[in-house]
Amino acid sequence: MEALVVAGCVAVGAAAIRPRPAVSDGVPAPELGNTSWLNTDRALRLSELRGRVVLLNFWVFTCVNCTRTVPSLVDLDLRYRDAGLTVIGIHTPEFPPYAGEHDRGNLMRALARRGITYPNAQDNDRRTWNAYGIRYWPSFVLIDKQGRIRHTGYGEFHLNDRYYQEWDRRIRALLAE
């Protein structure tokens, strides 16, 4: 018997093949509403981070492109934290809870294994992912000292490659404003 078919297409990250940009640059960054956080003793809110440059990293520990980018983010955090950069991981699962990505303990172990000390929010209900219109893992949103989105992008990068250098340049420019 010949088999059947498909009943439609619902994309949870994206069904289309070609990446599209997320939120627009220049608009106020949507507030973070996440309640479960790691590497911080309280929930972070962008309104409390005015005066600092914020780099949001949308990721999940099961995404290879995401974990390969972590060394670069750890490096940026180390280099610029004292100068006014706050790196925040927005950990957004791809699959339902049966896959283990929603589990706080699993995320805690992933952070420890990869040497991540910057704050991470569990975005299990995708509230922040949706608020920023994110579609791909990993994605990045760079927010200036006034809380405006200044740069958005996506895709794995590595220490000192051209993408890293571009993010580094953008961060330095915002820190200097």
Add this chain to the structure above:
Amino acid sequence: MRRASIILAAVLVSACDARPAPVTLRAGPPLRLEPGPGVRINARLKPALELEGGIVVRFDSPHLTPDSAYFTAPPTAEAPPAVHAGTLRVSVCPAGERICRSLTIAAAW
């Protein structure tokens, strides 16, 4: 016996996008998930087939890239014989795009 095949691929493409299908599910047994051209299936988040009654079947294969990131052979799964429809979830990381994307697709076989 003719092997049942084809699911998402063709139809999905025409329905959602004019480009090649990211994955094709081939009926078995076992069910077999084949990546489209240039597509790598994320092995750290094994594809899942959600069936009626809350049953979830995961696809797997022992053949992985050295870093265990992607399958190098199509992962397979065994669905109960009486079941012929479900929701497929698969994380794909197209070569050259530097991202992973998650697909959720209704499928029947």
